[in-house]
Amino acid sequence: MKVNLAVSCLVAMLHRHVFRRCFAWTCASQVQMPWQRTIHHGQTSLCLALKRQVSWANQLTSMTRKASRLGFSSETIHPSENESEASIIPITVLSGFLGSGKTTLLQHMLNNNEGLKIAVIVNDVASVNIDSKLLRGQSTAVYSDNNLDLLEDDSNDFSYAAPAGIVELQNGCACCSLSGELLTSVSELLTLSDMRHDDEKFDHIVVEMSGVAEPRSVRNIFQEAIMYDMPLMERVRLDTLVTVVDCSTYFDYIKSSRAANTEESPELFYRDRDERDQEKGKAELAFWMEPSLMLSDAEGGVCDLLVEQTEVADVILLNKIDLLDGKTKEVKEIVTALNPRAKVLATSFGQIDRLGEILAFSKGNGVAIDGVVDDHKDFVKAADTEDCSDPRCTNPLHNHDHSSHSHHDGHSRSGDLSSDCNHPTCDDHSHSHSHESKDTQSTATHAGIGSFVYRARRPFHPARILSVIQKLPIVRGAPSEEAHEIEMSEITTNAFQQVLRSKGFAWTADSNVKALYWSHAGTSFEMQCLGRWWSTLPRNQWPKEATEAIISDFDDANHEESSTSTTVGDRRQEIVFIGPGLASQTMQKSIKATLDSCLLDGDEWDLFCSKRTDESSLASCFENRIRTRMLT
Numbered sequence: 001m002k003v004n005l006a007v008s009c010l011v012a013m014l015h016r017h018v019f020r021r022c023f024a025w026t027c028a029s030q031v032q033m034p035w036q037r038t039i040h041h042g043q044t045s046l047c048l049a050l051k052r053q054v055s056w057a058n059q060l061t062s063m064t065r066k067a068s069r070l071g072f073s074s075e076t077i078h079p080s081e082n083e084s085e086a087s088i089i090p091i092t093v094l095s096g097f098l099g100s101g102k103t104t105l106l107q108h109m110l111n112n113n114e115g116l117k118i119a120v121i122v123n124d125v126a127s128v129n130i131d132s133k134l135l136r137g138q139s140t141a142v143y144s145d146n147n148l149d150l151l152e153d154d155s156n157d158f159s160y161a162a163p164a165g166i167v168e169l170q171n172g173c174a175c176c177s178l179s180g181e182l183l184t185s186v187s188e189l190l191t192l193s194d195m196r197h198d199d200e201k202f203d204h205i206v207v208e209m210s211g212v213a214e215p216r217s218v219r220n221i222f223q224e225a226i227m228y229d230m231p232l233m234e235r236v237r238l239d240t241l242v243t244v245v246d247c248s249t250y251f252d253y254i255k256s257s258r259a260a261n262t263e264e265s266p267e268l269f270y271r272d273r274d275e276r277d278q279e280k281g282k283a284e285l286a287f288w289m290e291p292s293l294m295l296s297d298a299e300g301g302v303c304d305l306l307v308e309q310t311e312v313a314d315v316i317l318l319n320k321i322d323l324l325d326g327k328t329k330e331v332k333e334i335v336t337a338l339n340p341r342a343k344v345l346a347t348s349f350g351q352i353d354r355l356g357e358i359l360a361f362s363k364g365n366g367v368a369i370d371g372v373v374d375d376h377k378d379f380v381k382a383a384d385t386e387d388c389s390d391p392r393c394t395n396p397l398h399n400h401d402h403s404s405h406s407h408h409d410g411h412s413r414s415g416d417l418s419s420d421c422n423h424p425t426c427d428d429h430s431h432s433h434s435h436e437s438k439d440t441q442s443t444a445t446h447a448g449i450g451s452f453v454y455r456a457r458r459p460f461h462p463a464r465i466l467s468v469i470q471k472l473p474i475v476r477g478a479p480s481e482e483a484h485e486i487e488m489s490e491i492t493t494n495a496f497q498q499v500l501r502s503k504g505f506a507w508t509a510d511s512n513v514k515a516l517y518w519s520h521a522g523t524s525f526e527m528q529c530l531g532r533w534w535s536t537l538p539r540n541q542w543p544k545e546a547t548e549a550i551i552s553d554f555d556d557a558n559h560e561e562s563s564t565s566t567t568v569g570d571r572r573q574e575i576v577f578i579g580p581g582l583a584s585q586t587m588q589k590s591i592k593a594t595l596d597s598c599l600l601d602g603d604e605w606d607l608f609c610s611k612r613t614d615e616s617s618l619a620s621c622f623e624n625r626i627r628t629r630m631l632t
């Protein structure tokens, strides 16, 4: 077996450099692919996202569930090909902030491999890949350029199980500077697997990302590989995204205002002072240390990264529970509010019960095939189905089962505040029912994390909405100069300060065309431009398969873009707010009322309508100082 492996490795090594060159060339030649030109020419990236969905739908049989949600007809999906499906190697990506316990989890998985052949790719942003060394130290079956000597080394007394194969990606982040290398590494492992006997082939590939990696970018890498018909993607599938959370620091980091860079937070990047001093001298590190390369924008913070890692995951491991004094439920509450789709497991030292809780968990139906629009739709759906305590509410989407006493106003999901009930019809005498005072008291008394969706079909006045954005607990991303002040009560100001995460579609009056995406996480705010509203494009330019999904966002399915139209199509405010106490109707109402006051009033709307076909007029009438970034 060892001889086999050695031969495999040698051949794979020969392929390695050739393949890398070919792949680099392929990537370079794709820089000007038509879809990218489309974006440059003002088309919509939302359109791109949905085009991708169509492309994926035709290539991935497992997309049926998501595809139907997006309006794809079943005819557009090829029937499942079981034989080829069986030979596809599922990939699990482990993300999680620096030091959260990814390597520890991986070690646990290798030690308890249940007979599965697990190959691993380990990414470390530092020039020395410590994690791979840790894993490599357990293995005689190591594949690496400079460690072939280990292959025949019988003298190692290893107390751990070995990864079936290992490739290291170091000195950069696999989601950005080493993105090309990631697929190359997968391909190398595949070559290695192909050269093995049937019973030695890899069953799974696990990628341990660096602590500063953004899972959304990793997902994009694989989705683009599918879009470009890379043959590799017929053999592997990005299946499950796992995020490891360090429970003991999560609260502090998510509320922290610090940036994720080596200057402001050196302790996040270096294990000790020596390492920091050593790395500092190396010129090449300046490349990955650039915050703009590590995060999607130069203004990114630790909280953005943590929120993204939490949101884009099928499984979230609440690790290091041994360091918490029974506060696991609070962390779970916040994590569940940020990602209602994920399965949440509590672990200590990454000790999961079964590998099936992580490996191939999503069976091709997880967040790996989603895009930013799907992410948003899932959140809106989750917020819409929140348990509702309003006795007059007739929204059929809401859960009105008071008997569960789970999430409704005044009840903490953690159960810590189970005696504080402000449900007006509750007759449980064990509950405190000082309803009036509860909502008007400090919001800090509401430990429960709540979420709700703000919706409107009129544009925001840019100056007024800026003054509201400035009330969020943010320190970066919005202009700090004084905006038009709007009146706000103390309760409302407090309510905005409680918002931990807000995101969704936004429409500002400086444009009748631009579809904006509002994204606030912890202390950072960003407004991104998704592209055009679908309404602005003739229907024959819409992807046919996505028509139903697009129309579902219209205020009127028969909307026309005429100057006399009273409907607005898919232009809308659809923003999800998440934060402690936001299950409270009072909190929600005060936020809603304030946002309503930022919408154009009657006269402003008339002015907007008179100029709506002239973008430059709108931009000068309704000056917008909120910087927007093109979402690519």
Ligand SMILES: Nc1nc2c(ncn2[C@@H]2O[C@H](COP(=O)(O)OP(=O)(O)OP(=O)(O)O)[C@@H](O)[C@H]2O)c(=O)[nH]1
Residues within 6 Å of the ligand: 096, 097, 098, 099, 100, 101, 102, 103, 104, 105, 131, 210, 211, 319, 320, 321, 322, 323, 347, 348, 349, 350
């Ligand atoms: N107390 C405690 N310590 C843990 C737990 N899991 C991991 N650790 C420790 O936390 C430290 C970091 O763990 P790693 O597994 O290296 O974390 P990582 O996410 O791979 O770190 P990076 O590669 O730097 O991002 C190590 O000292 C682990 O022993 C846990 O559940 N409880």
